[in-house]
Amino acid sequence: MKLQHTMTAVTVLAATLALIATGPRAEPAQDDQLVINGEEEVPTQAPAPAHLDGALGDTIYSGWLFRDPDTRAMQKDDFDNPMFLFVDAGIETWNTPDGTEGKSCADCHNAIEDSMKGVRAALPKVTEKGELWSLENFVNDCRTNRMGAEAWGWNSQEMKNMTAAIGLQSRGMPVAVAIDGEAAPFWEKGKEMYYTRYGQLEMSCANCHEDNYGNYIRSDHLSQGQINGFPLYRLKDQGAVSTHQRFVGCVRDTRGVPFEAGSQEFRELELYVASRGLGLPVETPAVRH
Amino acid sequence: MHRILALTIVVAGFGLPAMAEIAPEDVPWSEDGSVAESLTGTPGNPDEGKVIMTTNALGNCVACHAIEAMPDVPFQGDIAPQLDGAGDRWTEAQLRGIVIDAKRTFPESFMPGMYKVGPFIRPGVAYTAKPPEKPEDIKPILSAQQVEDVVAYLMTLSE
Numbered sequence: 001m002k003l004q005h006t007m008t009a010v011t012v013l014a015a016t017l018a019l020i021a022t023g024p025r026a027e028p029a030q031d032d033q034l035v036i037n038g039e040e041e042v043p044t045q046a047p048a049p050a051h052l053d054g055a056l057g058d059t060i061y062s063g064w065l066f067r068d069p070d071t072r073a074m075q076k077d078d079f080d081n082p083m084f085l086f087v088d089a090g091i092e093t094w095n096t097p098d099g100t101e102g103k104s105c106a107d108c109h110n111a112i113e114d115s116m117k118g119v120r121a122a123l124p125k126v127t128e129k130g131e132l133w134s135l136e137n138f139v140n141d142c143r144t145n146r147m148g149a150e151a152w153g154w155n156s157q158e159m160k161n162m163t164a165a166i167g168l169q170s171r172g173m174p175v176a177v178a179i180d181g182e183a184a185p186f187w188e189k190g191k192e193m194y195y196t197r198y199g200q201l202e203m204s205c206a207n208c209h210e211d212n213y214g215n216y217i218r219s220d221h222l223s224q225g226q227i228n229g230f231p232l233y234r235l236k237d238q239g240a241v242s243t244h245q246r247f248v249g250c251v252r253d254t255r256g257v258p259f260e261a262g263s264q265e266f267r268e269l270e271l272y273v274a275s276r277g278l279g280l281p282v283e284t285p286a287v288r289h
Numbered sequence: 290m291h292r293i294l295a296l297t298i299v300v301a302g303f304g305l306p307a308m309a310e311i312a313p314e315d316v317p318w319s320e321d322g323s324v325a326e327s328l329t330g331t332p333g334n335p336d337e338g339k340v341i342m343t344t345n346a347l348g349n350c351v352a353c354h355a356i357e358a359m360p361d362v363p364f365q366g367d368i369a370p371q372l373d374g375a376g377d378r379w380t381e382a383q384l385r386g387i388v389i390d391a392k393r394t395f396p397e398s399f400m401p402g403m404y405k406v407g408p409f410i411r412p413g414v415a416y417t418a419k420p421p422e423k424p425e426d427i428k429p430i431l432s433a434q435q436v437e438d439v440v441a442y443l444m445t446l447s448e
Binding site: 196197198199200201202203204207208211212215216217218219222248251252253255256257258 | 345349351352353363364365366367368392399401402405409410411412413415416417418419420427430
């Protein structure tokens with residue numbers, strides 16, 4: 001009798017511990033919706049694109065669902081979202097002449113709300129010259145070739161202000177990068193990188209963001225590593241973070257040597273990672289911790 | 290006279306492990322991924338092992354593995370199997386092999402090799418993101434004695 005009692009207690013204890021270990025931790029948040037400014041709902045999940053062949057199950061999830069409630073709340077209100085400081089600065093720059101030609105972005109493109117709608121959702125893409133360009137490349141092309149102004153650094157504050165302002169114009173629109181035709185060879189290279197085990201820890205993007213999303217690495221709740229919210233505000237860095245900056249950080253964390261922000265390799269990786277989020281609405285500018 | 294004798298023993302004691310230490314390239318692997326021989330000849334210290342396993346800059350095993358036997362360690366990861374009972378499931382030689390380079394036991398594993406210096410793809414010097422200037426700049430994550438300490442702790446994990 002006594003023994004049985006103890007056995008039951010042990011069983012209950014084991015069950016409780018198992019629940020703590022796997023219960024509420026293993027999932028993206030299921031009970032929250034990203035409604036911005038109390039009016040605009042941005043869906044944070046979508047059916048997985050066919051090219052993934054079930055690698056992420058049947059649903060893709062925004063990184064927003066893996067963050068804690070406070071961080072999620074900051075992204076629900078543009079007044080609480082620290083990125084809007086940078087968006088405002090970007091819009092001011094949009095309207096300000098610069099360079100030897102004395103032109104502003106607005107002189108050629110008029111209102112950012114009209115001309116830049118949908119642009120972010122379709123990038124990176126292949127140009128007429130057959131090169132794979134990210135949003136940053138297009139911005140610098142205008143600056144150097146049409147305005148006679150200096151190129152901005154890939155991770156400079158000016159560049160992040162502008163890509164955030166342009167990205168916002170696609171908020172709510174599904175990611176729609178082309179991966180066939182001329183884009184296909186770039187996409188293939190990006191895919192190969194995604195599954196390459198870099199660094200002394202010999203870990204690939206897939207080891208963390210495909211095999212283990214929903215699980216914890218120490219206190220970090222692993223997401224699917226989607227890029228639909230970039231550039232985003234990272235509370236830990238108290239600043240804006242570009243897509244390539246995040247890639248650099250993740251490769252460094254494998255005790256590896258990352259490629260440069262803006263490199264051919266990271267643009268190819270960006271195209272492939274964007275395609276893992278095909279159909280997921282753009283959230284730029286997101287908030288993470 | 291007594292004193293001199295004691296001193297001699299201490300010096301010999303320091304000299305011995307260094308002489309016997311096995312380098313990462315020379316680990317005597319068995320077919321099944323186990324390593325029977327101690328890397329240092331000095332028995333591992335399980336208390337040290339526990340510290341190594343829970344320290345970010347050292348083994349940081351708890352980043353991936355939960356260990357209920359360490360309830361005081363917060364934020365244990367869950368991307369790898371729970372380690373309680375590892376001392377029952379595996380022999381000391383098998384555990385040494387898993388810690389040195391888990392891919393010899395689990396071919397597709399993403400558990401990092403703790404006493405391995407290559408070959409790697411784009412290895413950096415620790416977390417600096419900088420490439421090594423010379424091959425020796427890539428140091429194993431744990432020293433030979435730290436591996437022995439970790440194995441000694443794992444052997445205490447029985448259920």
